Amino acid sequence: MSQELTVPCAGELFAELLPARGPVRAVSRFAEGSVTGAYRIGFAQADALPVVLKIYGTDSLWEAAKEARALRFLTGHGINISPRVLAFSSAADALGGRPCVVSSLRPGRTLTEVGDALTPAQLHEVYRQVGEVLKRLHAIPADGYGYVNGEIHKPLPDNRSHMDRMFERELRAFRENAADPAPGPDLADDLTAYVAAHSAAFSACLRPAYCHGDVHEPNLLVDLAEDGTCALTGLLDPLNMHAGDPLMDFVRLDAFSMRGDPTKIDGLLSGYGISVPGRPSGPWPVAWRSRLRLYRIALALELYNWFTIIGQTIHLPSLTRELRELVSGAEAENRLNR
Known part of the structure; x- marks a missing residue:
């Protein structure tokens, strides 16, 4: 992403993708990992676990879709240390039409x-x-x-x-x-x-x-x-x-x-x-x-x-x-x- 993801922007996105999680409280970028924009999203509700949001370029829908399919394949075949896909968007309005994948946050x-x-x-x-x-x-x-x-x-x-x-x-x-x-x-x-x-x-x-x-x-x-x-x-x-x-x-x-x-x-x-x-x-x-x-x-x-x-x-x-x-x-x- 050319700009950092803000809490209001993330709040708009998750109100659409995972409304049951409630308001977004915090957004932080992961220092390591994928070349795509990867963020840790925290929620205001005490019982709402944090998640991982990965944002892709507007021309990288195939990458987002492939990663979502691969994660589902791994968890579906019992590779339980793989993150679990929670939501997917091919063109999120809150992200200017960019695709994204939301997954569970693994510990460690x-x-x-x-x-x-x-x-x-x-x-x-x-x-x-x-x-x-x-x-x-x-x-x-x-x-x-x-x-x-x-x-x-x-x-x-x-x-x-x-x-x-x-x-x-x-x-x-x-x-x-x-x-x-x-x-x-x-x-x-x-x-x-x-x-x-x-x-x-x-x-x-x-x-x-x-x-x-x-x-x-x-x-x-x-x-x-x-x-x-x-x-x-x-x-x-x-x-x-x-x-x-x-x-x-x-x-x-x-x-x-x-x-x-x-x-x-x-x-x-x-x-x-x-x-x-x-x-x-x-x-x-x-x-x-x-x-x-x-x-x-x-x-x-x-x-x-x-x-x-x-x-x-x-x-x-x-x-x-x-x-x-x-x-x-x-x-x-x-x-x-x-």
């Missing part, structure tokens, strides 16, 4: 906020619970591979076809976005050749799984009790939900938050039910590693194209270096064998 603080204060045992326990939740999500039957918006859009029957389609799209965009010839055509050719030479690894994923698509610490809420116990209380922002290889959720979580931390990896795998005899603390299972590198390339391409679209070009040089390392560098091999 983001793992980004509290992570540095956790002991290794507490961090391991939180990631164990993350692994449990992802295992439950990934176990939900899916009818094919593809983008999810209420249903799987143009589903494909196997992971190799799905990833071939994804790489074709992302590499085409990368060629268009990489204006500098140095990181552009040569690197794009190298990436295309590497993916083509190793795409058989995608077939190791035998069935599609519903993936959250943006699991990382700003989207995970944790409640730390006085007795030192930790509880995972929230899984936020499923806008990127898709049906694919469950390892893609792990790759994103590692790239953004775990960064090879053995305590986090061991907790995650423990909760997910992965036990590899003789595996030293920290590394991913050997059978996953060829796919992990391919998915890291896919993620870096996605980020490069996204940051180009939104004009945050400061990130592009580091992503270019990462792509070069992933496709040919010794540093990539070292990371994959952590």
Whole structure:
């Protein structure tokens, strides 16, 4: 939003969407989370629980609708730490015609906020619970591979076809976005050749799984009790939900938050039910590693194209270096064998 949401504006909105909550008492913006405008809304009535309001641009109705559908999907399938949708508007008059989603406010603080204060045992326990939740999500039957918006859009029957389609799209965009010839055509050719030479690894994923698509610490809420116990209380922002290889959720979580931390990896795998005899603390299972590198390339391409679209070009040089390392560098091999 170009302007901060005011109490009178929020009051007008909630008088229409959730009149039983009563008058709006307070409005505050969340510091972390989605790129959309996200606010905590408090009410004057003592028994009216606060809610979360997310406001989207006038041209982003599809994003608002997809997030509402994804949240309903998660809570409808028993992922109870996901916020519950309370109201939706495709064009709210009080917001100048912008769409919005109102959801329940989950307790706790983001793992980004509290992570540095956790002991290794507490961090391991939180990631164990993350692994449990992802295992439950990934176990939900899916009818094919593809983008999810209420249903799987143009589903494909196997992971190799799905990833071939994804790489074709992302590499085409990368060629268009990489204006500098140095990181552009040569690197794009190298990436295309590497993916083509190793795409058989995608077939190791035998069935599609519903993936959250943006699991990382700003989207995970944790409640730390006085007795030192930790509880995972929230899984936020499923806008990127898709049906694919469950390892893609792990790759994103590692790239953004775990960064090879053995305590986090061991907790995650423990909760997910992965036990590899003789595996030293920290590394991913050997059978996953060829796919992990391919998915890291896919993620870096996605980020490069996204940051180009939104004009945050400061990130592009580091992503270019990462792509070069992933496709040919010794540093990539070292990371994959952590």
